[in-house]
Amino acid sequence: MSHRIVGQPIGRLDGADKVSGAARFSADVTLPGMVWGKALRSPLPHARILGIDTTKARALPGVLAVLTAADLPDVLVGRRMFDMPVLARDRVRFIGEKVAVVAAADPDVAEEALALIDVEYDDLPAIIDLAKALESDAPLVHENAGAYEGAPAERPHPNVQSVLRFKLGDVEAGFREADRIFEHTFRTQLAHQGYLEPHAGVVAIDGDGRVQVWASNKMPYRLKELMSHALRLPKEQIRVNLTPIGGDFGGKGSLMDLPLAYHLARVTGRPVKMVMRYAEELMAGNPRHPSLITVRTGVTRDGQIVARQVKALFNSGAYAAFKPVPHVHLGGVSLGAGVYRIPNLLIESYCVYTHNIPCGHMRSPGEPQMVFAGESHMDMIAKELGIEPSEFRRRNLLRDGDQLANGHHLEHVRAKETLDAALEASHWSAPKSGPWIGRGVAMTHRHVGIGFTNARVRLEATGRVTLLIGLPDTGTGAHLTLRQVVAEALGLALDEVEVELATTDVFETDSGVGGSRVTHTGGRAAYHACEKLKQLIAAEAAKLGTPGASLATIAQAAAREGRTLEASYFYDAKKHAAVTSFTAQVAEVAVDPATGQVTVRHFTTAHDVGTVINPNAHQGQIEGGLIQGLGYALMEELPTEDGRISTLNLGEVKLPTVADIPPLTTVLVEDAVGPGPFRAKAIGEGSISAVAPAIANAVADACGVRILDLPITAEKVYFALKKKEQRS
Amino acid sequence: MTRAIRVTVNGVAREVEVPVYRTLLDCLRYDLGLTGSKEGCGVGVCGACTVLLDGKMVSSCIALAVFADGREVTTVEGLAKDGRLHPVQQAFMDLGGFQCGICTPGQIVAAKALLDTVENPTEAEIREWMLGNLCRCTGYYKIVESIQAAARQERP
Numbered sequence: 020m021s022h023r024i025v026g027q028p029i030g031r032l033d034g035a036d037k038v039s040g041a042a043r044f045s046a047d048v049t050l051p052g053m054v055w056g057k058a059l060r061s062p063l064p065h066a067r068i069l070g071i072d073t074t075k076a077r078a079l080p081g082v083l084a085v086l087t088a089a090d091l092p093d094v095l096v097g098r099r100m101f102d103m104p105v106l107a108r109d110r111v112r113f114i115g116e117k118v119a120v121v122a123a124a125d126p127d128v129a130e131e132a133l134a135l136i137d138v139e140y141d142d143l144p145a146i147i148d149l150a151k152a153l154e155s156d157a158p159l160v161h162e163n164a165g166a167y168e169g170a171p172a173e174r175p176h177p178n179v180q181s182v183l184r185f186k187l188g189d190v191e192a193g194f195r196e197a198d199r200i201f202e203h204t205f206r207t208q209l210a211h212q213g214y215l216e217p218h219a220g221v222v223a224i225d226g227d228g229r230v231q232v233w234a235s236n237k238m239p240y241r242l243k244e245l246m247s248h249a250l251r252l253p254k255e256q257i258r259v260n261l262t263p264i265g266g267d268f269g270g271k272g273s274l275m276d277l278p279l280a281y282h283l284a285r286v287t288g289r290p291v292k293m294v295m296r297y298a299e300e301l302m303a304g305n306p307r308h309p310s311l312i313t314v315r316t317g318v319t320r321d322g323q324i325v326a327r328q329v330k331a332l333f334n335s336g337a338y339a340a341f342k343p344v345p346h347v348h349l350g351g352v353s354l355g356a357g358v359y360r361i362p363n364l365l366i367e368s369y370c371v372y373t374h375n376i377p378c379g380h381m382r383s384p385g386e387p388q389m390v391f392a393g394e395s396h397m398d399m400i401a402k403e404l405g406i407e408p409s410e411f412r413r414r415n416l417l418r419d420g421d422q423l424a425n426g427h428h429l430e431h432v433r434a435k436e437t438l439d440a441a442l443e444a445s446h447w448s449a450p451k452s453g454p455w456i457g458r459g460v461a462m463t464h465r466h467v468g469i470g471f472t473n474a475r476v477r478l479e480a481t482g483r484v485t486l487l488i489g490l491p492d493t494g495t496g497a498h499l500t501l502r503q504v505v506a507e508a509l510g511l512a513l514d515e516v517e518v519e520l521a522t523t524d525v526f527e528t529d530s531g532v533g534g535s536r537v538t539h540t541g542g543r544a545a546y547h548a549c550e551k552l553k554q555l556i557a558a559e560a561a562k563l564g565t566p567g568a569s570l571a572t573i574a575q576a577a578a579r580e581g582r583t584l585e586a587s588y589f590y591d592a593k594k595h596a597a598v599t600s601f602t603a604q605v606a607e608v609a610v611d612p613a614t615g616q617v618t619v620r621h622f623t624t625a626h627d628v629g630t631v632i633n634p635n636a637h638q639g640q641i642e643g644g645l646i647q648g649l650g651y652a653l654m655e656e657l658p659t660e661d662g663r664i665s666t667l668n669l670g671e672v673k674l675p676t677v678a679d680i681p682p683l684t685t686v687l688v689e690d691a692v693g694p695g696p697f698r699a700k701a702i703g704e705g706s707i708s709a710v711a712p713a714i715a716n717a718v719a720d721a722c723g724v725r726i727l728d729l730p731i732t733a734e735k736v737y738f739a740l741k742k743k744e745q746r747s
Numbered sequence: 748m749t750r751a752i753r754v755t756v757n758g759v760a761r762e763v764e765v766p767v768y769r770t771l772l773d774c775l776r777y778d779l780g781l782t783g784s785k786e787g788c789g790v791g792v793c794g795a796c797t798v799l800l801d802g803k804m805v806s807s808c809i810a811l812a813v814f815a816d817g818r819e820v821t822t823v824e825g826l827a828k829d830g831r832l833h834p835v836q837q838a839f840m841d842l843g844g845f846q847c848g849i850c851t852p853g854q855i856v857a858a859k860a861l862l863d864t865v866e867n868p869t870e871a872e873i874r875e876w877m878l879g880n881l882c883r884c885t886g887y888y889k890i891v892e893s894i895q896a897a898a899r900q901e902r903p
Binding site for chain 2: 030031032034035036037038039040041042043044046047049125126127212213214215216217263264265266267268294296297298492493494495496635636638639642643644645646647668669670674675676677678680683
């Protein structure tokens with residue numbers, strides 16, 4: 020099917036505000052009389068609070084309020100499981116937990132006041148190590164976690180937050196059929212989303228007593244519900260006003276400081292702004308879970324997988340509050356099965372409480388961990404079996420009609436085509452240009468996100484159309500994509516369509532941004548609203564009786580009779596479509612034997628995609644996700660010592676810079692079968708997860724060294740090379 | 748302790764009294780209301796706060812406002828002329844050189860400084876110059892393309 024506007028590589032026409040500095044992000048919102056809030060955080064991973072003396076802080080000139088837990092309602096907050104206090108009440112459970120908050124007109128005075136608050140702690144034994152948290156005599160992070168609102172029922176150990184299990188066939192019987200069984204254990208690191216806008220928010224209580232919120236939060240309607248829960252106020256009393264979001268990558272869905280900003284606004288009678296410093300982000304944001312994953316696979320002599328068992332432990336930190344899904348776990352765990360048909364499968368995953376930073380969601384939550392483990396494991400098996408790694412994969416790929424462990428039924432499986440595309444584009448079989456150069460392949464796949472979105476389209480008297488939507492833009496260009504959908508559906512030019520952002524007063528609900536859903540749910544809501552509007556326009560035109568009347572004429576005729584031509588649609592996708600998008604990636608690396616430094620010489624990424632609505636934005640998602648994957652693979656890390664993150668400066672976290680990006684080849688295997696508008700699929704989370712194993716496999720190919728824990732730093736490769744030398 | 752400073756911001760003479768510890772970034776954002784420059788890392792490594800001080804790039808989050816006394820500051824708000832975007836700004840829009848936009852003011856100011864210094868930078872020169880401006884959204888490919896495209900444009 021050919022389209023006029025869908026499929027055009029339109030640049031960021033919506034971005035004039037962003038390139039000129041006019042865009043108002045949450046931290047840029049300034050209200051008359053506004054003051055600043057700043058939080059004091061715990062320096063200890065686990066301690067009893069014996070007392071907090073705020074006398075000196077209160078006496079500092081310019082300080083308007085100092086609050087501790089004693090001043091707040093006894094409420095626990097969260098996204099699904101409500102286990103986190105707004106301020107620590109009698110106990111702190113991680114370094115960075117908030118214990119007091121100050122309001123002052125000058126942010127520097129607020130910071131100064133924090134230093135004058137005297138907290139008396141009684142140090143308690145802390146459980147930092149993931150595996151130790153599950154020992155029978157381990158100290159408990161929470162005395163009775165099962166009693167928290169939203170806590171999952173299954174609790175095999177008091178330090179287990181949640182268990183997620185996926186099962187197909189009979190795994191024990193499967194292993195009995197196997198000729199050989201391989202088992203490997205992998206570790207992945209704590210990783211921050213790395214958005215460059217730290218969490219920011221402004222809360223004001225207006226003249227009608229309504230709570231007005233401006234926040235870097237991608238789920239405004241859920242935020243309204245969570246604020247209502249946290250503040251014990253009716254939902255209707257809270258209004259979230261949408262602002263652009265300075266990067267999300269899964270991290271901008273939590274309350275963070277907003278309840279505190281509200282309480283400070285309540286006691287000072289002033290609007291309150293709270294902006295986290297980046298050091299606070301790194302010690303108390305909601306980063307990606309570190310993991311310890313053991314994969315055991317049984318294969319036949321000819322390389323057929325007959326059974327797999329995966330045991331995953333995720334270090335969830337001190338609270339479950341940042342996890343948004345009802346199972347309070349990471350959905351990506353199901354990717355322990357990879358892109359393979361495995362008749363007998365058992366994946367068991369545990370999110371574990373420790374006295375570390377509480378973890379949350381980051382782009383494709385749980386997937387980079389599982390895919391690193393699974394795809395490294397595949398290459399290790401292939402090597403042992405003497406089968407070429409792409410061929411070993413090919414023998415086991417998913418096919419049409421297969422059922423995944425998470426219940427998804429699959430059609431239009433393009434696993435083989437995607438793999439072949441990546442191999443061909445990367446010249447997989449070509450001779451390498453020298454020693455210490457290697458190639459590695461890795462694959463994954465991902466569903467198209469589901470959720471629910473409200474859209475309203477209105478024909479203006481000018482003949483233009485306004486799309487009203489409650490989805491903030493986290494940076495993907497979603498608003499432009501939605502404009503393209505509306506323009507295409509209504510036969511308009513792109514500049515005849517405008518997007519207006521709805522506050523949370525406008526619609527009843529919306530699932531917000533995340534989980535690769537916006538093009539699908541927002542696009543379909545907008546598309547169906549346009550279909551309804553077209554009918555209204557046709558009826559109005561018929562009444563008018565003037566053939567060929569312009570949209571402006573039609574709108575004006577309706578307006579004269581007091582009517583606005585507008586249509587709404589609520590699109591609710593509850594069930595996943597029977598298609599996923601496959602990804603196959605090939606890394607070519609060079610290893611420097613003198614230093615262990617890994618250089619990615621070339622990267623190839625192949626994606627099985629639906630109709631691409633905006634090729635420019637689509638490619639931007641591929642590139643951005645891929646470079647995040649590259650950082651995760653090679654450099655990003657938040658090392659902790661006794662629960663203390665030692666890289667509290669963004670420079671030490673080592674996000675990739677422009678100097679780190681490899682030459683890139685992208686291949687799209689188009690198959691217009693997605694559930695999105697015009698049969699689009701999703702792309703936002705497709706390029707990140709297979710990068711690390713592709714690089715790990717390439718490093719193994721280059722120098723015979725297998726790195727089992729991320730990131731693959733020069734030090735690790737160097738010492739592994741030394742060890743290998745000593746052995747031989 | 749406060750001090751009165753005189754600073755020309757985007758061609759306009761401004762006078763402002765600031766505490767001596769006030770950063771140039773906070774002065775621009777909160778004393779002068781120019782919120783285009785952003786605070787990311789707060790420690791001078793991410794580049795989101797990049798402004799030009801007498802034409803030279805500085806991280807305004809680690810420069811004190813008093814250092815700007817008697818000098819000229821150019822921020823992202825000062826690049827468009829007569830309602831026309833600077834070629835770098837236009838190129839970032841045309842080619843998708845930004846996504847969320849939070850690092851974009853710094854990227855654009857840095858890129859402008861590059862093109863003021865090197866007329867036709869090579870890709871290697873662009874990569875070296877832009878090293879101090881982190882972007883977490885784009886993976887940088889489209890930033891490099893945008894700067895290359897802007898370099899080909901006629902500039903004011």
